[in-house]
Amino acid sequence: MPKPFKIILASGSPRRQQFFKDFDIENQFDFEIRLKEIEEIYPESLKAEEITNYLAELKAAAFEGELSENEVLITSDTLVWLDGKALGKPKDYDDALSILRSLSNATHEVITSVCFKTSTSSETIFEITKVSFRELSDTAIRYYLDNYKPFDKAGAYGIQEWIGLIGISKIEGSYTNVVGLPTEKVYEYLTHNFLNNL
Numbered sequence: 001m002p003k004p005f006k007i008i009l010a011s012g013s014p015r016r017q018q019f020f021k022d023f024d025i026e027n028q029f030d031f032e033i034r035l036k037e038i039e040e041i042y043p044e045s046l047k048a049e050e051i052t053n054y055l056a057e058l059k060a061a062a063f064e065g066e067l068s069e070n071e072v073l074i075t076s077d078t079l080v081w082l083d084g085k086a087l088g089k090p091k092d093y094d095d096a097l098s099i100l101r102s103l104s105n106a107t108h109e110v111i112t113s114v115c116f117k118t119s120t121s122s123e124t125i126f127e128i129t130k131v132s133f134r135e136l137s138d139t140a141i142r143y144y145l146d147n148y149k150p151f152d153k154a155g156a157y158g159i160q161e162w163i164g165l166i167g168i169s170k171i172e173g174s175y176t177n178v179v180g181l182p183t184e185k186v187y188e189y190l191t192h193n194f195l196n197n198l
Contacts, residue, residue: 005194006030008073010059015158015180016076023187029072029194036062040077040088049126051086052077052113056124060117072194073117078180080155082108087155096145096156097138100163103155104136107170110155110178114186116193125189127182129173131159136167154180 007029009020017033025031042054059075067073080087082102090096113126144163150156157163159171159178176183 004029004070006032006068006071007190008032008034008063008067008071010034010036010063010073010075013076013152013180015160019176019179019181019183019186023183029190034063034073038062047084048081048086048109049111049113049128052079052111052126053115053124056113056115057122060115060122063117067117067119069119071118072190073115074186075115075117076112076181078110078112078154078177080108081111082106089154090151090156092151093145096151097141099156100136100141100144101138103133103157104141105133107132108155112177112180112182114181114189116189125182125185127174127177127185129171129175129177131168131172131178132170133167134169136163140166 007025009017011017012035020031038059040055042051046054055077056075059077060073063073087099090099107130110129110131111126113124115122115124148158148161148163150158150161159168159175171178174182174184
């Protein structure tokens with residue numbers, strides 16, 4: 001049977017790409033990964049999910065005028081929010097060390113926004129998960145940085161990696177959101193809006 005919609009994931013994140021494979025998305029939709037380089041700069045006045053909403057929509061805007069009638073573009077952005085400050089991807093090793101020290105023995109929020117764009121509409125959803133770390137020693141932090149090199153991850157860590165196994169004491173909300181995509185919300189949105197029989 002022909003598939004009514006084509007999903008275009010505009011994300012280079014291996015975690016997000018794997019989630020879509022795990023959805024068995026190709027059995028229900030045509031699927032493609034399509035990437036564009038975007039300078040991720042946002043107004044300093046924005047806070048928390050305003051930032052991720054803005055950046056997800058900025059990434060989607062780069063495809064304006066390029067989508068066919070049956071195509072659904074998905075863009076996303078994740079950040080760590082701690083004490084009123086946004087923590088994105090670390091600039092380098094020292095920045096990652098500083099970020100993980102700030103997360104030690106504290107609770108932060110992981111915020112992910114997802115923009116769904118078609119040729120005629122655009123809608124953005126977001127998810128917030130609270131994550132608590134126990135106290136992390138410098139030895140543990142340096143071991144993690146040296147061996148896992150999480151420099152492409154918001155907040156300088158991956159919950160699914162070693163640091164998550166030994167360091168996280170509590171999580172409130174969606175686990176997959178912390179990995180990089182609130183999969184349950186994304187799947188619900190896709191099936192409700194574009195494939196109503198699942």
